[in-house]
Amino acid sequence: MRAKPRQPSGMNRTFASQGESPAHGSADPVSGGFVPGLEGVPAFTVWSHDPSAVPVVIAVPHAGRSYPQTLVSHMRQPAFSAPRLEDRLVDLVGRAVAEQTGAALLVAHAPRAMIDLNRASDDVDWEMIGGGAPDAGPAPGSAPIPSAGRRARSGLGLVPRRLPGLGELWKRPIAHHELAARIAGVHEPYHHALSGLLETVRARWGAVLLIDLHSMPPLPARAGEPSAQFVVGDRFGAACDGALVAEAFAALAQAQRLAAHNRPYAGGYVLERHARRASGIHCLQLEIDRRTYLDAAMAEPGPGLGTTIAVVAALVQRMAIAVADLGRERGCWRAAAE
Secondary structure: OOOOOOOOOOOEOOOOOOOOOOOOOOOEEEEEOOOOOOOOOOOEEEEEOOOOOOOEEEEEOOOOOOOOHHHHHOEOOHHHHHHHHOOOOHHHHHHHHHHHHOOEEEEEOOOOOOOOOOOOOOOOOHHHEOOOOOOOOOOOOOOOOOOOOHHHHOOEOOOEOEEOOOEEOEOOOEOHHHHHHHHHHHHHHHHHHHHHHHHHHHHHHOOEEEEEEEEEOOOOOEOOEOOOOEEEEOOOOOOOOHHHHHHHHHHHHHOOOOEEEOOOOOOOHHHHHHOEHHHOEEEEEEEEEHHHOEOOOOOOEOOOHHHHHHHHHHHHHHHHHHHHHHHHHOOOOOOOOO
16 A cells, blocks of 8 residues: 555544553553555554653653554565564563553554664665665754764664565665655654653653663673673663662562673663753663563463563552652652642
8 A cells, every 4th residue: 555645744533543542540542654565554652641640751662563464475484583673572571560650651553674763864864765865965054964874784773674684675766755655654753752752741740751662682691700681871870860770679679580781672762862861851761581572482462471571560660659759850750639
């Protein structure tokens, strides 16, 4: 099918196609953007409370499973590459945690194979785009067209190009208009919605914490030691107050879960774009070992799902108190009963 015409920038109150909404309180689903090639399918859905129940927002950018047939048909080995690009079913964790804690939730439905929401919109490997970089050049007085960033050169830019062990992902170059549709339909409205959500929650509490929720393949064990099941990333202190990071590790320690800090995942574009510590907007990237909540094949929900949800929910509840304290210290905390 042809890509749906671009919608207005405002979000539409419709139910997303990827599952049930969290039922904590009166959270209403609000969908936005569109998945090019899937008529009527939104790029993401937001569930939030008005007023917000806690000063925490959970975002899930890499678990999208709405694949247009045109996208799949252009992939060399979709049965292998598409699942490897996904943070497989980690949205189930995010939704359950939002239900239990009252945190606001943003879930992307567009798949990472189509566009990576944790990359800048100009982090493009132009060699995989038909015709290469725009040859008209920038308009007078505007910034030059940037070359591919480090992530794009590694094969994992705005549109993933290759994976270790699989090589090139695509049968043909991507047309300029296809890339433009993905940015306009998915990337721009997603980050606009996330920015607005963070501002709304901060306005109520004086501070807000974004937990950018991801999952990871098992980390390699070293010197016979067990590998971390969680990785907390704060861009080496740039994205989040140290007191909040300490609370995250305290919660994981209380749950007897081994956690690592910034290695191998320190946080990406989402944290770089949205974190504003001085303004009370704090961001963490939380990576979860897929073995903790998926089955042995790491394909479907496993016996550890409920326990993992409980661990993350306890982390959110503990951190919410600390974030509220930061907002109070900034002199603009509003009582929850207001």
